[in-house]
Amino acid sequence: xxxxxxxxxxxxxxxxxxxxxxxxxxxxxxxxxxxxxxxxxxxxxxxxxxxxxxxxxxxxxxxxxxxxxxxxxxxxxxxxxxxxxxxxxxxxxxxxxxxxxxxxxxxxxxxxxxxxxxxxxxxxxxxxxxxxxxxxxxxxxxxxxxxxxxxxxxxxxxxxxxxxxxxxxxxxxxxxxxxxxxxxxxxxxxxxxxxxxxxxxxxxxxxxxxxxxxxxxxxxxxxxxxxxxxxxxxxxxxxxxxxxxxxxxxxxxxxxxxxxxxxxxxxxxxxxxxxxxxxxxxxxxxxxxxxxxxxxxxxxxxxxxxxxxxxxxxxxxxxxxxxxxxxxxxxxxxxxxxxxxxxxxxxxxxxxxxxxxxxxxxxxxxxxxxxxxxxxxxxxxxxxxxxxxxxxxxxxxxxxxxxxxxxxxxxxxxxxxxxxxxxxxxxxxxxxxxxxxxxxxxxxxxxxxxxxxxxxxxxxxxxxxxxxxxxxxxxxxxxxxxxx
Amino acid sequence: xxxxxxxxxxxxxxxxxxxxxxxxxxxxxxxxxxxxxxxxxxxxxxxxxxxxxxxxxxxxxxxxxxxxxxxxxxxxxxxxxxxxxxxxxxxxxxxxxxxxxxxxxxxxxxxxxxxxxxxxxxxxxxxxxxxxxxxxxxxxxxxxxxxxxxxxxxxxxxxxxxxxxxxxxxxxxxxxxxxxxxxxxxxxxxxxxxxxxxxxxxxxxxxxxxxxxxxxxxxxxxxxxxxxxxxxxxxxxxxxxxxxxxxxxxxxxxxxxxxxxxxxxxxxxxxxxxxxxxxxxxxxxxxxxxxxxxxxxxxxxxxxxxxxxxxxxxxxxxxxxxxxxxxxx
Numbered sequence: 056x057x058x059x060x061x062x063x064x065x066x067x068x069x070x071x072x073x074x075x076x077x078x079x080x081x082x083x084x085x086x087x088x089x090x091x092x093x094x095x096x097x098x099x100x101x102x103x104x105x106x107x108x109x110x111x112x113x114x115x116x117x118x119x120x121x122x123x124x125x126x127x128x129x130x131x132x133x134x135x136x137x138x139x140x141x142x143x144x145x146x147x148x149x150x151x152x153x154x155x156x157x158x159x160x161x162x163x164x165x166x167x168x169x170x171x172x173x174x175x176x177x178x179x180x181x182x183x184x185x186x187x188x189x190x191x192x193x194x195x196x197x198x199x200x201x202x203x204x205x206x207x208x209x210x211x212x213x214x215x216x217x218x219x220x221x222x223x224x225x226x227x228x229x230x231x232x233x234x235x236x237x238x239x240x241x242x243x244x245x246x247x248x249x250x251x252x253x254x255x256x257x258x259x260x261x262x263x264x265x266x267x268x269x270x271x272x273x274x275x276x277x278x279x280x281x282x283x284x285x286x287x288x289x290x291x292x293x294x295x296x297x298x299x300x301x302x303x304x305x306x307x308x309x310x311x312x313x314x315x316x317x318x319x320x321x322x323x324x325x326x327x328x329x330x331x332x333x334x335x336x337x338x339x340x341x342x343x344x345x346x347x348x349x350x351x352x353x354x355x356x357x358x359x360x361x362x363x364x365x366x367x368x369x370x371x372x373x374x375x376x377x378x379x380x381x382x383x384x385x386x387x388x389x390x391x392x393x394x395x396x397x398x399x400x401x402x403x404x405x406x407x408x409x410x411x412x413x414x415x416x417x418x419x420x421x422x423x424x425x426x427x428x429x430x431x432x433x434x435x436x437x438x439x440x441x442x443x444x445x446x447x448x449x450x451x452x453x454x455x456x457x458x459x460x461x462x463x464x465x466x467x468x469x470x471x472x473x474x475x476x477x478x479x480x481x482x483x484x485x486x487x488x489x490x491x492x493x494x495x496x497x498x499x500x501x502x503x504x505x506x507x508x509x510x511x512x513x514x515x516x517x518x519x520x521x522x523x524x525x526x527x528x529x530x531x532x533x534x535x536x537x538x539x
Numbered sequence: 540x541x542x543x544x545x546x547x548x549x550x551x552x553x554x555x556x557x558x559x560x561x562x563x564x565x566x567x568x569x570x571x572x573x574x575x576x577x578x579x580x581x582x583x584x585x586x587x588x589x590x591x592x593x594x595x596x597x598x599x600x601x602x603x604x605x606x607x608x609x610x611x612x613x614x615x616x617x618x619x620x621x622x623x624x625x626x627x628x629x630x631x632x633x634x635x636x637x638x639x640x641x642x643x644x645x646x647x648x649x650x651x652x653x654x655x656x657x658x659x660x661x662x663x664x665x666x667x668x669x670x671x672x673x674x675x676x677x678x679x680x681x682x683x684x685x686x687x688x689x690x691x692x693x694x695x696x697x698x699x700x701x702x703x704x705x706x707x708x709x710x711x712x713x714x715x716x717x718x719x720x721x722x723x724x725x726x727x728x729x730x731x732x733x734x735x736x737x738x739x740x741x742x743x744x745x746x747x748x749x750x751x752x753x754x755x756x757x758x759x760x761x762x763x764x765x766x767x768x769x770x771x772x773x774x775x776x777x778x779x780x781x782x783x784x785x786x787x788x789x790x791x792x793x794x795x796x797x798x799x800x801x802x803x804x805x806x807x808x809x810x811x812x813x814x815x816x817x818x819x820x821x822x823x824x825x826x827x828x829x830x831x832x833x834x835x836x837x838x839x840x841x842x843x844x845x846x847x848x849x850x851x852x853x854x855x856x857x858x859x860x861x862x863x864x865x866x867x868x
Contacts, residue, residue, distance in 0.1 A: 324543070326793065
């Protein structure tokens with residue numbers, strides 16, 4: 056007798072990723088659901104244990120701070136994959152490529168002629184008050200005119216089944232290593248489902264990443280020296296930095312390993328002596344990159360790095376200043392940005408957004424605080440947000456004051472009914488909310504990961520998918536269907 | 540290999556060797572004192588001299604009694620040379636570079652550190668001390684085995700070996716220095732009681748007693764012990780042997796000329812020394828060991844300069860030379 060009974064699985068009021076209705080798996084998920092339903096309780100607990108052992112032996116961790124010391128926690132993982140049919144994915148992929156192409160044109164324009172501002176598509180005040188616009192980057196021409204080489208866009212699905220872009224992470228998006236490791240774990244845990252051969256592979260990412268980074272090298276005729284620059288072991292994504300460096304076969308460096316000479320060339324200190332570095336995949340925020348230009352207190356960065364980059368002697372991915380498009384107010388303009396640069400309509404819709412800088416929107420937001428999610432323009436990781444329906448009247452009143460004090464910094468969106476996916480809880484499958492973060496690489500061409508990282512809020516009814524706050528993740532399958 | 544990674548591995552190995560040798564020192568001293576009639580003359584005080592930590596100790600404790608000295612050497616956080624601090628140092632150095640060694644090595648160091656830390660909290664009762672030290676020495680040996688059995692013969696391993704051999708040579712001379720200083724007769728005619736027993740303890744600190752007996756086959760005498768621990772070509776803790784192993788490792792690295800020369804120089808010093816003369820005069824021996832220590836330091840500096848990216852390695856424009864002052868704005 057199985058513990059998974061799809062007849063009794065109900066995700067009320069939400070779109071479920073695997074089941075169209077109780078007892079009715081979606082076509083792409085049918086095989087998986089049948090196999091899971093056939094599992095005895097012992098099968099199920101064995102598979103779950105196998106996943107835990109795999110995660111432990113593969114050493115998949117993320118870092119959290121607790122009582123002043125650093126702890127590596129095992130990566131929380133749910134063995135039931137999230138499935139997206141291949142035809143839907145192809146449309147999504149096209150939408151992501153379109154979006155990132157337009158965003159790169161947008162960033163390049165902002166650091167050159169600012170046509171989009173002159174043509175009054177983007178209000179001048181949005182740019183004037185952007186905290187991520189870096190005047191030091193004006194007039195720079197990075198290779199291929201690409202600024203955001205690696206982008207992680209968060210997608211969410213509403214109750215009607217529409218996939219929306221929730222935000223674009225253009226600074227130092229993380230999570231791709233977990234996407235790759237999730238697949239490795241799932242292959243060990245559910246090998247029989249892979250036998251059908253309809254699940255598209257994901258493991259090409261690191262090779263694509265390396266090729267893209269290498270294509271940025273200022274010395275195209277020599278074998279480029281590519282490095283990953285990490286802030287160090289105390290960073291919560293250190294595991295990923297080490298993983299990507301290892302998978303690409305390049306050095307994982309810290310700021311102190313690099314040095315910029317008078318000739319504006321970046322070197323790393325090795326036991327062979329100083330070795331020239333051509334491309335830096337930096338996982339450090341702009342403001343810590345170079346104490347000569349930005350935060351002079353920073354010990355994470357490299358003095359002179361901006362000088363070297365401006366002289367074209369080294370490539371930085373992502374380029375400094377790319378974060379100007381990673382702003383929740385700019386986000387609201389992305390459909391217009393796509394229309395302006397590409398003369399196309401956006402394939403993937405934005406979540407409807409109200410910008411508090413506009414009086415009409417602001418009044419609406421203040422009147423409907425109990426229905427809306429209010430976000431500051433430049434925070435990431437879900438910090439500084441107000442979730443209206445779940446906030447107390449005092450919290451709402453407090454937020455209203457903040458909005459009025461600094462309207463440019465706030466935008467609001469209706470609360471979405473995030474889709475769910477079956478997740479193992481005490482041996483039973485229960486609906487839990489999920490999102491999806493695909494990764495988009497831009498170099499000479501644009502490539503999108505097959506699927507992405509599915510994050511799941513493991514706590515019942517919770518919408519918080521961040522791993523530091525009780526979130527977990529699932530493997531994401533893009534599955535070919537026979538056009539059913 | 541990145542200089543930072545090489546330096547971390549080198550120091551990790553030095554700290555581990557220091558932890559192990561300190562544990563040996565404390566362990567053997569405990570046994571020795573049980574055999575001696577008066578605990579007054581030598582007692583525990585010499586251990587503070589051996590480890591060169593007179594000043595640090597004086598700040599923390601008044602009396603050099605058993606309780607204070609053992610606590611100081613084993614679990615004192617404020618003593619940078621204690622076993623606890625050494626393991627913490629090894630762990631800290633490996634933490635930032637753990638991706639280059641096998642997972643077991645990291646886990647072993649981590650476990651040892653946590654055990655010693657817990658022990659520090661519970662106190663070190665004399666009855667439990669022996670077991671504690673044995674486990675620790677065994678743990679360090681396990682690590683040596685893990686490195687031997689799981690780490691590729693790459694630059695990472697080379698720097699670990701170099702660090703270990705240099706620290707071992709250094710600790711062996713330290714042990715000889717102070718111990719023999721107490722043991723060598725000021726007046727050669729004077730026959731001191733228990734001398735034999737004490738020379739045996741020197742050997743035992745280095746787990747050298749059995750190997751010595753196999754090699755020397757005579758009763759334990761000062762000059763022979765000195766010769767064995769300084770010049771023997773086969774015993775792994777003998778200074779000459781450690782330096783030879785170090786030189787062998789250096790040869791696999793690029794730009795090794797200066798470091799190799801420094802190693803050859805100090806090794807020649809050891810091999811050419813007159814053991815009879817040194818055994819006759821404590822002052823001469825002490826001066827000789829000082830000379831060796833300076834040699835080890837020169838060797839360390841040569842290694843650091845070549846591989847750990849010192850100022851000399853940075854490009855010309857970055858060296859903050861004094862004469863450039865007038866150009867600065």
